[in-house]
Amino acid sequence: MANTTSPSGAARTTLTLLGSLTGAALLGALHSHARPPPATRSPAKAPVPDPAAANRAARRLNRAAGTLAASVLFDSTVEHYRGQFQNRAMYTPLVTAAMALGVSAHGTMDERQTPHVVRDTVYALISIVGLVGTGFHLFNVRRKAGGFSWQNLFYGAPLGAPMAIGLSGLLGYLSERVRETPPGQVPMIWGLPAGRVVGVVSGLGITGTVGEAALLHFRGGFHDPFMYLPVTMPPVAAIVLGRSALGPAGIARRATRWWLRATAILGLSGTAFHAIGVGRDMGGWRNWQQNILNGPPIPAPPAFTGLALAGLAALGLLEDHPDD
Amino acid sequence: MYDNPLTTPRATHGRAPDVFHPGGWVPMREYPQREAVDFVVIGTGAGGGPLLARLAERGYSVIGFDAGPYFRPLEDFASDETSQSQLFWTDERLVDGANPLKMGANNSGRAVGGSTVHYAMVSLRFRPEWFRSRTLLGYGADWPLDWREMWHYYARAERDLAIAGPVSYPWGPKRPRYPYRAHEINGAAEVLARGAEAMGYQWSETPLATVSAPRGDSPSCVYRGFCRVGCATNAKQSQLVTYIPRALAAGAEIRDMAMVGRIAVDAAGRACGVHYHRNGAWHFQAARNVIVAGYAIETPRLLLNSATDRFRNGLANSSGLVGRYLMTQSNQAVYGVMDDMVRWNKGPPSLTITEHWNYNDRKDFHGGYCWMAQGPLPVEWSAAMSTSRRLWGAALREKMGDYNHQVGLKMVGEMLPHLDNRVTLADETDRYGLPIARVTYSWHDNDKAMIQHALGEMQRSLELVGVRDLWRQENDTNHLAGTARMGFDRETSVVDADCRSWDIPNLWICDGSVFPTTGGVNPSLTITALALRTADRICVQARTGEMRK
Amino acid sequence: MxxxxxxxxxxxxxxxxxxxWNEATRRVMDARLGVPREPRFLSRIEWDTLVAICDRIIPQPKNRPPVPLAAYIDQKLKADARNGFRNAALPPQRAAWQIGLAAFEVEAHQLHGKAFHHLTTAQQDDLLRRVESGRIDAPAWGDLDAALFFSEHIMGDIIAAYYAHPTSWNEIGFGxxxxxxxxxxxxxxxxxxxxxxxxxxxxxxxxxxxxxxxx
Structure with missing residues (x-):
């Protein structure tokens, strides 16, 4: 039957399946609210900081930074190829994201308690590159006809994208700070408990990524109801994470954990959603030269996964090192 | 074996082509010829399509007739200007007058879906004052309609066609957000934007009926740029892929390759059916009501060709105005060359627009105009170059070499209605033995003043952004309107506000031919909104018993 | 050249x-490239005149196979494929072309005593320009408005045939x-x-x- 409102055939089936899976993750997250918080440990009996805990948290952060870097690497490769590397600076995110990916892999496997000077330098450098990249993208949008118009926000250089690589660097940088915690001490960053700092950074990162997804899904007219997921689920995760990071040390984090896990899964299923979207475009995968570039960006959604992993690392830090 | 829709009707045996799948079919209800259906709709374009869908959805038995073939774009449309003339009305019409019109590819479709199968998808609303241009602006004629009511139907048409438009439109009263976001603009469209900014005018992405994200079985636009010779991807939201499938799903029948030659009138002076030619023979379909939606040439031609002893001057023509007040729109352009590699054929041709002179009344002529970016394909471009610049030989080939550097701005301007611009019947007959139309058109002083104003403005705009080798295409027109105008009384108009003819109570006319004035924007969205309103009015009148009076 | x-x-x-390219495009382009290079509607004399006219309206380089323009005009006339409108001052396209081509021959013989396709290119161009501006005197034109015939058919049909051909797309860089x-x-x-x-x-x-x- 000719149908003018929803896709038909295999695409529809797969979309439904994926949606159900993501929905199940969401339900899991919601459900965990309903249960009373289990009395795991009382604040009075805070354990002595476990020297391995800091390293574990640091490696989790390396993994988060690496996931984010991978997303940026593939996404910026596709997008800057589309832009024909018109400007030599457009190779920067490829190089930096590849470096971030490399050092993050190294960090994830590194069980030593001390920061690594190369990792540390690369992460710090990448944070700055993110800021500079944002400046470049702002300039690109501003000089187009119409300036800061919807047209240029939709189709010009994406303002939020360079921040993702910056975030990857920042998370890595934080991981090095956590790693350098002397044995027996609570990890601190800039004089604040590390778990809280990482939690706030991850929460803000998720919020920014939601902004980017909202802009681009608005550009796509939210033509598919599943396009509302990344603008509804991660914000909740960001809020509960923020509450965990800023609130009293003893509050239940079980719900936060579930929301973050759901967000991490959402990031991965988003990739599958986008791949189906590419297949639905004119000519499908046979027309990949066009549809990879003009269709939904396949590598973009795992940015949520990376940030959710960072949030989970923050939760781990908060639980391992209650600060009051 | 390729089943050729131009030689054999496809909508037969209880099924119609599934436009979304090569070789596919959808079930279609069929009505017997001898039993009167509630409505026969003649023409399936911007006027007929919405009527078919809405009336069928309200439970009426409806048949849509179209003289043209029933295409499946995915399998029938080549990326080729010449062969895609299969979409155009190429049967002969005579043109004369001081400024003979160009028909065919320019403004006349012949396919299920009508001209919307090849239109440029520009979906604009009238300026509200144009519905009262005589009273408020001092020219033309008033419409017997309230703009606020039209605003409501425009919004519905925009939803139904999933118009991709800007987040906020700079001109006119507030309108709901367009269902889809505007498309990325191309280099040629950016020239309009920069030029408008240099002149201090506002510009906008043009609201277009081609989707910027998937919609059902329509994939998003791939910017192939062949829009005006038919969309081979179904991204274009033509009647063929929107209202017509809706109509079929609701129980309407479509008869493709069915040329209606005559509307029959019974002894009581009411329309009682149509004589149509299909599969090499004439047939008769009985009907309780007839709606003509054949556009500004075929509608008056059919009414005039249906003359009887009782209606000697043709049907619905006691006013003598059927065929009169034909309007086209001025479609002049200024073109030039840039050093940049533009490749203006990429993307829909009219991605940006300025309606500045539609909404600004500080000018010394009546009516308004807008201008839009351009991106003609090679055959169309060579025709524009050669006729406007009198170029042929080596000179033409050399200038054509600049194709990828070319940019241009093209106006759509309001021409005023004149009694003597008209459609009449010629002595020649067509392949069905029916007298063909003679289309007589002359520009008047106001039309010429507007054209000169627009050419000057467009040229200045291009000069300001450094476009060089400018030249003017002075002699082009496009869309049609008039020839069965609506109005307030039976002496000065053919139909009333509900598109119902004054003379024959069960005969409606619903397409661009009812426009009393044509406005300075492309007419298709207004035709669609009007058809949606007419469908609603018919349902109201049926309920109140007014239909049988 | x-x-x-x-x-x-x-x-x-x-x-x-x-x-x-989709299947419909391949079908159409195969037919276009395979157009018969011989007249099927026009007479041999008309064909020779038409070929010469096409060579002047669209002069083509010698280092590649020429676009067979006359063949497309002949094909259009054989199919009687029309544009959907006709200036009331012109007869239907078949008659217009036949009268017009014959008139070119008469003019060529009157001015130079030779068939049109035997004239030098300069003579051909000169005659074409005369027709274009309506400066004709041969009664062979009859009721045919020569200037209109030139713009609607000589220019319109021949130029459209050329820019519908892939060879011309290569030349102008069209995708x-x-x-x-x-x-x-x-x-x-x-x-x-x-x-x-x-x-x-x-x-x-x-x-x-x-x-x-x-x-």
Missing amino acids: TERNRYPGYDVLVKRHSPS GPASPRGYVRMRNNRRDPWEPVEAGPGEEARVGRENRRVR
């Missing part, structure tokens, strides 16, 4: 099996058929890999290599 090739090495037909694959890069100075590169003076060899990779 030497002329600069702005898109050296570009051949739109290479894209025939790429996603830029050609585009479905299902359309275009990605919409802004100025951006090129999709399946679009040709334009060569500036002296760049022909390098650009030629690039354009041979366009598919």
Whole structure:
């Protein structure tokens, strides 16, 4: 039957399946609210900081930074190829994201308690590159006809994208700070408990990524109801994470954990959603030269996964090192 | 074996082509010829399509007739200007007058879906004052309609066609957000934007009926740029892929390759059916009501060709105005060359627009105009170059070499209605033995003043952004309107506000031919909104018993 | 004739099996490229005149196979494929072409004592310009408005036939058929890999290599 409102055939089936899976993750997250918080440990009996805990948290952060870097690497490769590397600076995110990916892999496997000077330098450098990249993208949008118009926000250089690589660097940088915690001490960053700092950074990162997804899904007219997921689920995760990071040390984090896990899964299923979207475009995968570039960006959604992993690392830090 | 829709009707045996799948079919209800259906709709374009869908959805038995073939774009449309003339009305019409019109590819479709199968998808609303241009602006004629009511139907048409438009439109009263976001603009469209900014005018992405994200079985636009010779991807939201499938799903029948030659009138002076030619023979379909939606040439031609002893001057023509007040729109352009590699054929041709002179009344002529970016394909471009610049030989080939550097701005301007611009019947007959139309058109002083104003403005705009080798295409027109105008009384108009003819109570006319004035924007969205309103009015009148009076 | 090739090495037909062409396009283009090169509607004399006229309206370089323009006009007349409108001052297109071509012959004989296709190109151009501006005196034109015939048919039909041919698309750098694959890069100075590169003076060899990779 000719149908003018929803896709038909295999695409529809797969979309439904994926949606159900993501929905199940969401339900899991919601459900965990309903249960009373289990009395795991009382604040009075805070354990002595476990020297391995800091390293574990640091490696989790390396993994988060690496996931984010991978997303940026593939996404910026596709997008800057589309832009024909018109400007030599457009190779920067490829190089930096590849470096971030490399050092993050190294960090994830590194069980030593001390920061690594190369990792540390690369992460710090990448944070700055993110800021500079944002400046470049702002300039690109501003000089187009119409300036800061919807047209240029939709189709010009994406303002939020360079921040993702910056975030990857920042998370890595934080991981090095956590790693350098002397044995027996609570990890601190800039004089604040590390778990809280990482939690706030991850929460803000998720919020920014939601902004980017909202802009681009608005550009796509939210033509598919599943396009509302990344603008509804991660914000909740960001809020509960923020509450965990800023609130009293003893509050239940079980719900936060579930929301973050759901967000991490959402990031991965988003990739599958986008791949189906590419297949639905004119000519499908046979027309990949066009549809990879003009269709939904396949590598973009795992940015949520990376940030959710960072949030989970923050939760781990908060639980391992209650600060009051 | 390729089943050729131009030689054999496809909508037969209880099924119609599934436009979304090569070789596919959808079930279609069929009505017997001898039993009167509630409505026969003649023409399936911007006027007929919405009527078919809405009336069928309200439970009426409806048949849509179209003289043209029933295409499946995915399998029938080549990326080729010449062969895609299969979409155009190429049967002969005579043109004369001081400024003979160009028909065919320019403004006349012949396919299920009508001209919307090849239109440029520009979906604009009238300026509200144009519905009262005589009273408020001092020219033309008033419409017997309230703009606020039209605003409501425009919004519905925009939803139904999933118009991709800007987040906020700079001109006119507030309108709901367009269902889809505007498309990325191309280099040629950016020239309009920069030029408008240099002149201090506002510009906008043009609201277009081609989707910027998937919609059902329509994939998003791939910017192939062949829009005006038919969309081979179904991204274009033509009647063929929107209202017509809706109509079929609701129980309407479509008869493709069915040329209606005559509307029959019974002894009581009411329309009682149509004589149509299909599969090499004439047939008769009985009907309780007839709606003509054949556009500004075929509608008056059919009414005039249906003359009887009782209606000697043709049907619905006691006013003598059927065929009169034909309007086209001025479609002049200024073109030039840039050093940049533009490749203006990429993307829909009219991605940006300025309606500045539609909404600004500080000018010394009546009516308004807008201008839009351009991106003609090679055959169309060579025709524009050669006729406007009198170029042929080596000179033409050399200038054509600049194709990828070319940019241009093209106006759509309001021409005023004149009694003597008209459609009449010629002595020649067509392949069905029916007298063909003679289309007589002359520009008047106001039309010429507007054209000169627009050419000057467009040229200045291009000069300001450094476009060089400018030249003017002075002699082009496009869309049609008039020839069965609506109005307030039976002496000065053919139909009333509900598109119902004054003379024959069960005969409606619903397409661009009812426009009393044509406005300075492309007419298709207004035709669609009007058809949606007419469908609603018919349902109201049926309920109140007014239909049988 | 030497002329600069702005898109050296570009051949739109290479894209025939790429996603830029769909089945309908291949069907149509196969028919176009396979047009019979002999007259099927026009007489031999009319054909010779028409070929000569086409050579002047669209002079073609000698270093490539010419677009058989006269064949497309003959094909259009044989099918009687019309445009959908006709200036009331002109007869139907078949009659217009037949009267017009015959009148060219009469004019050529009156002015130069030779058939039109035996005139020098300068003489041919001169005669074409006379017809274009309506400066004709042969009664052979009858009721046919020569200037109108020139703009509507001589120019209109021949030029449209040329720019419907892939050879002309190579010449002007037109991307050609585009479905299902359309275009990605919409802004100025951006090129999709399946679009040709334009060569500036002296760049022909390098650009030629690039354009041979366009598919």
